[in-house]
Amino acid sequence: MPSMPLSLYLLAVAVFAMGTSEFMLAGLVPDIATSLDVSLGAAGLLTSAFAVGMIVGAPLMAALARRWPARASLLGFVSLFAAAHVVGALTTSFAVLLVTRTVAALANAGFLAVALSTAATLVPADRKGRALAVLLSGTTVATIAGVPGGAVLGTVLGWRATFWAITLLCLPAAFGIVKGVPAHAGKSSQDSPAGISLRAEIAQLAMPRLVLAMLLGALVNAATFATFTFLAPIVTGTAGLGELWVPVVLVLFGIGSFAGVTLAGRLSDQRPGIVIGVGGPMLLLGWVALATLAIQPVALLLLVFVQGALSFALGSTLIARVLYEAAGAPTMGGSYATAALNIGAAGGPLVAAATLGADAGNLGPVWTSSLLVAVALLIALPLLRVVAPRAGQAQAIG
Template sequence: MPLSLYLLALAVFAMGTSEFMLAGLVPDIATSLDVSVGAAGLLTSAFAVGMIVGAPLMAALARRWPARTSLLGFVLAFAVAHVVGALTTSFAVLLGTRVVAALANAGFLAVALSTAATLVAADRKGRALAVLLSGTTVAIIAGVPGGALLGMLLGWRATFWAIALLCLPAAGGVVMGLPARVATSLRGAPVGSSLRGEIAQLARPRLILVMLVGALVNAATFATFTFLAPIVTGTAGLGELWVPVVLVLFGAGALVGVTLAGRLSDRRPGVVLAVGGPALLLGWFALATLAAQPVALLLLAFVQGALSFALGSTLIARVLYEAADAPTMGGSYATAALNIGAAGGPVVAASTLGAGDLGPVWASGLLVAIALLVVLPLRRFGATRVRQPAA
């Protein structure tokens, strides 16, 4: 894999850390800015909405720009948003910075996904995306616990400064790792490729189905991930210090899952789906029934992280394959699908909390079950060929 992919993954790590760490900082932010915890929670919602809207919007705006220019601009905008967020004493301004950061994050990821697919051979997209998405999994393993610890020791503003500083080497990596003339537009596409033509690809049933399955699997992942803390301290009866341990185990499993799936998702996606899908479903049901046993909880956190991200990364790769005739917008379709799941999963899970701490886990199982039913029309998934852009 080219070095440039790993440099892009560094930026994904910084952005992933910012996205995931906020949940642990909400009480501190609420106290500091004199707002309710519920109001402070809107920061997470604002980021999610910005990601969903921003992916196609930013990709469309940047489709005619060189990839390096687009990615560098998004990283720097992300950094500036965090500097402003660290300095402000206004909750409204902070909320605005989260929207700006989400738009920059969405634009970066959309362009990076499309760019990563052009840096390798046509039949190695899955492996390229596995490298790129390893930034997200490392953010879960190290960035999120590290950010939470930094916030606990020095306050939430310190975490915003840390993210801004982390963007600097990421920006340097973009400049050094990508040639100046690689464009996000027209790579492998016909000269007359138009935005309208790329958007028209969304009328393809297979593309919509793959995006829907990806959204459902990611919704299941974040339904439980968002509410792991009360499961650890309540259901399993472990101390608060065990919460980051479980999160790290989940992230470590995610890294393993992405890595393994990257070697299979190009040639044998059907195997990943046929084996991983039912296993993921059984794993959620196992967690729902065994979470009170600490050893089982720790083991299943790792296993479910691996299975969730193995399927998720495979489905991202399939979105790009199915959107081969949308070379500049395909990455935004994958990004939007994943973030619809990331935003919707916690909402579904929150509605089940009245049934107890394990309600979100049962919700995850239900979401995966629906995903497996949706995927039935794609039962020949494993035979998916490498699509070439239309001539």
């Protein structure tokens, strides 16, 4: 099987830097809450603010950048992302920090939307799932190395040090874009004689299959973020482990997520039904098991790894389905996939934060994850042949 283009891996380096920033708050929420004198739930909303910025920013930035050279767009978004982190590292105001997270999210959204659309032009039409897996490997490596590293850095030097570290990570990412992304990358669809209008690309959102894939991707990602955002209090409170165990748990989740997205990359193009039909029920059972067994440290460590693998395998497969169903929107399709991911990333922590004061306490977010996956399965399993058609199968629907 031919290898993926080098430029995809260089884009994944930038995704690593941005993924580290997006996910690092999972290990820093308690420290930020104490430092800026806000509640744990309010500090958790920083993750939602980032996700909301990505939801709005994905289609907006993709629309603005659809006629720009992909390399220039990607470089501009990385530069804006770095600037937002400089301001975030310097501020003493929670409101300002919230704004910087939104600005960084807009930049991240624009980058990811353009990167996803660009990736689709760098590989054959039937390998979008593999290309997506390469890009998402940057995210999963962020959870393995970047996020736990940020948690350790935050524990030792304070949460502001992690913002400076993200700024520094943007430098090699920018270099990789300049040196690794071809000047013509991502332009084939815009420059084609049949040039598709923005209105025609937006009209793709009326396609039932595309809406279904986006909905399911959002629900599964909401489940992932509902628990991931509040892992720190589960580790230190429910399981009774020390603060330095938080990065260990994040590493385990990250290793699992890397394994899951790697496996899904090999299956999501040709056998997506297996990932959804088998992995989905297993993911639901895993969240229920974590909610009931998290008080046991060994069970917590094992289940965090398993849930990382299952969450990213199922989630990346569903987002790959978004890219396939959005084939008629070559410059905006990446933004639809990005929006689906981050509607979930915004909604999950919001719902989970509301459960923290309930009877379930720290485990409220895990029960939230269970409910969200259950809803996704109730929709997906009866429609499995629609959600995940066999390779080459006709895909006409209502």
